[in-house]
Ligand code: SF4
């Protein structure tokens with residue numbers, strides 16, 4: 001395993017994301033503990049020491065699972081636990097950061113958390129946490145007490161908000177952003193990496209393989225590009241991970257590993273990772289892969305959401321089209337299924353009233369397209 005120095009500690013370059021664990025009966029709350037325990041122990045034996053969970057992952061059972069595994073195997077001191085305060089309920093009158101933290105410590109069976117993040121921050125959310133909850137002081141007090149060893153935030157907004165948070169969050173030790181070779185110019189993106197380096201804040205990267213989309217199980221054109229540049233032996237997942245490990249300012253790269261094969265492949269890739277590892281040919285291959293992806297035909301929905309309010313069945317129409325387009329683009333409908341099932345479970349309730357099509361500025365035949373989406377994603 002390769003490591004990165006972080007305030008005198010050695011953090012593994014591969015982080016184990018605990019949000020896509022194997023489950024039983026397709027139920028996100030029923031984690032397959034036998035499999036997960038085997039994977040966690042294998043990861044630890046092979047040098048992985050950063051494990052990333054959150055209050056909401058697997059409906060709270062992700063924190064519980066890793067807590068149980070750490071205690072039963074006496075491996076708490078070999079693991080850096082990163083978990084996140086669920087920030088989406090900040091307007092709820094019962095919202096209490098401290099109550100949530102206590103529950104997390106109990107789930108994790110620990111008296112401290114190594115890396116604590118404000119989850120999925122956006123600019124507006126940050127302003128509320130800063131002004132209404134005095135969150136910077138709150139986190140720094142807990143850090144001084146030793147309950148939280150390092151504090152930071154994960155982020156899903158535009159660069160300007162990222163900059164604002166980094167500028168205002170005194171004591172911020174690290175931040176977590178979504179980044180991969182397709183999404184390198186959205187959200188924080190390349191600019192965010194450069195700014196975080198300027199501020200001396202190391203980054204944890206999530207979605208380096210874009211939730212599995214960059215695996216390309218069925219894409220001969222992409223295989224041909226890799227062959228052309230002499231990197232045919234590199235798996236698509238490895239190429240995606242290498243792209244991120246290559247960058248300066250990255251502490252660790254999270255991969256949401258759902259089975260042992262994936263874990264082994266990622267550990268092997270992490271073993272040979274280094275900053276500056278992308279060759280000229282690898283960069284050229286990535287640029288050509290991007291071009292191929294840009295050319296995919298899709299449903300021309302702009303995401304304007306005009307269709308949403310008038311739908312008597314509350315169907316998340318733009319989300320359904322987005323999942324379809326992403327699945328088509330990466331030729332991997334399975335990579336969209338988890339979020340699709342969460343957001344579009346009622347898509348079959350469409351009564352074909354046509355209210356949505358009448359208002360759609362793109363004149364899309366929405367009820368027919370929804371059938372197309374179902375047939376593709378649910379197949
Ligand atoms: S046609 Fe279907 S999706 Fe469109 S508004 Fe009616 S019920 Fe909703």
Ligand code: SF4
Nearest residue numbers: 301302304305307360
């Ligand atoms: S109105 Fe049309 S373009 Fe706008 S989100 Fe709905 S389907 Fe997409």
